[in-house]
Amino acid sequence: MTGTVDWLRRYGALLRAAWLQDLQYRASIVLWLLWGVTEPAVALGIWWAIAADGPVQGYARADFARYFFALMLVNQLTIAWDSWYLDSWIRDGELNFRLARPIHPAHEAVAENIAYKARTAGMILVVWLIVAAVWPAVRLPFGADRWALTAAAVLLAAALRFFISFATGLLAFWTTRATAIMELHAGISLFLSGRLAPLALLPPAVARVAGFLWFPYMLAFPVDLLTGTVHGAALVQGFVGQVVWLAVWVGAYRLAWTRGLRKYGAVGG
Amino acid sequence: MPAIVTAERLSKTFRVKVRDPGLKGALAALVRPRYRDVHAVRDVTFRIEPGEIVAFLGPNGAGKTTTLKMLTGLLYPTTGRVEVAGFVPWTGGRDFKRRIALVLGNRQQLVWDLPPEETFLLNRAIYDIAGAAYTERLAELVDLLDLRDVLEKPVRQLSLGERMKCELAAALLHHPPLLFLDEPTLGLDVTAQEAIRGFLSQYRERHGATVLLTSHYMQDVTALASRVLIINRGHLLYDGALDALVARIARIKRIELVLGPGDGVTAEMLAGFGTVKSFHFPNAVLEVRRDEAAATSARLLAALPVADLSIEDPPIEDVIRQAFAQGLGEDP
Numbered sequence: 322m323t324g325t326v327d328w329l330r331r332y333g334a335l336l337r338a339a340w341l342q343d344l345q346y347r348a349s350i351v352l353w354l355l356w357g358v359t360e361p362a363v364a365l366g367i368w369w370a371i372a373a374d375g376p377v378q379g380y381a382r383a384d385f386a387r388y389f390f391a392l393m394l395v396n397q398l399t400i401a402w403d404s405w406y407l408d409s410w411i412r413d414g415e416l417n418f419r420l421a422r423p424i425h426p427a428h429e430a431v432a433e434n435i436a437y438k439a440r441t442a443g444m445i446l447v448v449w450l451i452v453a454a455v456w457p458a459v460r461l462p463f464g465a466d467r468w469a470l471t472a473a474a475v476l477l478a479a480a481l482r483f484f485i486s487f488a489t490g491l492l493a494f495w496t497t498r499a500t501a502i503m504e505l506h507a508g509i510s511l512f513l514s515g516r517l518a519p520l521a522l523l524p525p526a527v528a529r530v531a532g533f534l535w536f537p538y539m540l541a542f543p544v545d546l547l548t549g550t551v552h553g554a555a556l557v558q559g560f561v562g563q564v565v566w567l568a569v570w571v572g573a574y575r576l577a578w579t580r581g582l583r584k585y586g587a588v589g590g
Numbered sequence: 591m592p593a594i595v596t597a598e599r600l601s602k603t604f605r606v607k608v609r610d611p612g613l614k615g616a617l618a619a620l621v622r623p624r625y626r627d628v629h630a631v632r633d634v635t636f637r638i639e640p641g642e643i644v645a646f647l648g649p650n651g652a653g654k655t656t657t658l659k660m661l662t663g664l665l666y667p668t669t670g671r672v673e674v675a676g677f678v679p680w681t682g683g684r685d686f687k688r689r690i691a692l693v694l695g696n697r698q699q700l701v702w703d704l705p706p707e708e709t710f711l712l713n714r715a716i717y718d719i720a721g722a723a724y725t726e727r728l729a730e731l732v733d734l735l736d737l738r739d740v741l742e743k744p745v746r747q748l749s750l751g752e753r754m755k756c757e758l759a760a761a762l763l764h765h766p767p768l769l770f771l772d773e774p775t776l777g778l779d780v781t782a783q784e785a786i787r788g789f790l791s792q793y794r795e796r797h798g799a800t801v802l803l804t805s806h807y808m809q810d811v812t813a814l815a816s817r818v819l820i821i822n823r824g825h826l827l828y829d830g831a832l833d834a835l836v837a838r839i840a841r842i843k844r845i846e847l848v849l850g851p852g853d854g855v856t857a858e859m860l861a862g863f864g865t866v867k868s869f870h871f872p873n874a875v876l877e878v879r880r881d882e883a884a885a886t887s888a889r890l891l892a893a894l895p896v897a898d899l900s901i902e903d904p905p906i907e908d909v910i911r912q913a914f915a916q917g918l919g920e921d922p
Contacts (some may be wrong), residue, residue: 331715332713335712336705337708337712338709341708368890415697417664417694417697421663422716422717423683423687481695584663585666
């Protein structure tokens with residue numbers, strides 16, 4: 322029991338430090354938020370124009386609106402910047418003091434994720450509620466079970482994206498191009514995770530490839546869950562996919578962490 | 591009492607990429623990368639007893655910091671055995687890390703944008719320091735390091751000296767029995783250096799901590815350390831008391847004279863007693879063989895109007911420079 326209390330206290334302190342730091346950079350938070358909003362807004366604009374003459378493969382204008390609003394929220398709740406932090410920690414030697422402390426550096430990263438997500442997703446939610454008040458198309462019917470399932474899927478997606486980002490960032494132990502690899506991953510995920518279009522609209526061959534990889538479980542699955550377009554067997558398959566890929570990426574992270582520390586040059590002081 | 595630090599035949603080899611200069615070299619390195627082994631630390635063995643203050647000395651790239659990083663578990667040694675505070679550093683986990691503090695002169699743990707007290711609070715939670723102990727220890731550190739006026743300023747607005755003091759406070763809140771300090775006075779002005787030295791010796795006296803430090807500044811070493819480990823090109827050249835090193839390396843002593851009133855003493859006359867290093871009446875400095883220093887002093891006192899005389903070791907910087915130049919392999 323004291324163990325749990327200690328961890329709560331540690332996370333409390335890490336979150337406090339993360340929030341206080343974020344408050345110093347209000348302008349950059351707004352910029353990141355704008356970036357997070359702009360991309361889905363642009364995508365929505367394009368699909369809105371395309372769907373002017375009628376539904377595209379079953380997606381009407383209102384469906385696109387709901388999809389991209391849900392995407393905006395889920396993306397903010399699951400996005401992870403950790404590979405960029407890790408890259409600089411490893412290459413500039415800032416990992417050193419973190420390794421000397423009796424807490425795994427990942428906890429600091431998790432706390433920063435929680436701090437960031439709580440704030441930006443909160444702001445998106447407010448924006449969504451305001452828009453929904455005047456524009457019925459983006460309103461979502463409330464269903465306790467669906468919200469609960471969505472919450473679980475969002476949590477799994479956030480964990481998945483965190484471990485992908487963390488494990489990729491750890492590549493900085495071996496290469497100076499870890500962030501470039503992450504950029505490449507982000508580029509691919511633009512198509513395969515549903516950021517530009519619902520996966521149902523992808524060419525069948527591309528959608529099949531995506532289905533074998535982790536990308537749909539990062540974003541598209543929880544978004545579809547939230548907008549109510551996934552049911553039955555697809556729902557179970559979605560959760561199974563999330564859990565399996567999470568396990569794979571946790572494994573990748575553990576491997577990179579233990580191997581990387583052996584390789585570590587502890588640059589600088 | 592068992593040693594608090596044991597290093598046996600410790601070695602660390604880094605594999606680094608090498609390339610020739612210019613575009614051709616860059617292309618060749620891209621197609622066929624070549625590697626070279628850099629032996630940062632070779633076969634280093636030593637023990638440190640609880641309560642000692644030990645300084646690692648050596649030029650840049652000698653292997654001091656690499657050794658320190660192996661002792662703190664940041665680096666895996668290539669070969670050899672290390673035990674620190676009863677743990678193998680890189681498998682010691684949280685229990686090991688609670689027993690050490692690591693302060694890196696050029697990398698800081700203070701949260702840059704926040705006042706130092708926020709880092710202290712963070713460390714209080716990370717190290718599970720109870721409320722009362724935290725208050726008491728912080729008060730002590732604030733007092734010893736004179737931090738009252740800086741606690742509420744954001745770290746980025748602090749001077750280098752103030753930052754280092756806060757770094758030390760952050761690193762010592764959990765009262766580690768073992769301190770590893772890498773260049774704790776790097777880049778600080780003389781006043782700040784003295785403040786840090788004064789603090790370290792006071793802290794050690796009060797809490798009996800063992801301290802291992804690396805430094806470029808001899809004053810750090812002479813003021814703090816009773817024992818030095820001299821490392822050059824990865825090899826441990828010397829392990830022992832600073833005085834003994836001076837006695838071993840420095841085959842000369844300096845006799846500093848203040849001559850009495852009256853004239854007639856010339857440089858030529860002084861040269862009969864030893865090598866004249868400087869002579870500006872009434873002050874003169876002679877260098878004589880170590881084993882003859884006492885006898886020469888007696889002769890000087892008898893022959894010349896001497897108002898004051900002292901026998902000194904040569905400056906420690908000279909001794910160390912000589913040690914690196916000549917090596918320490920043979921006894922004098």
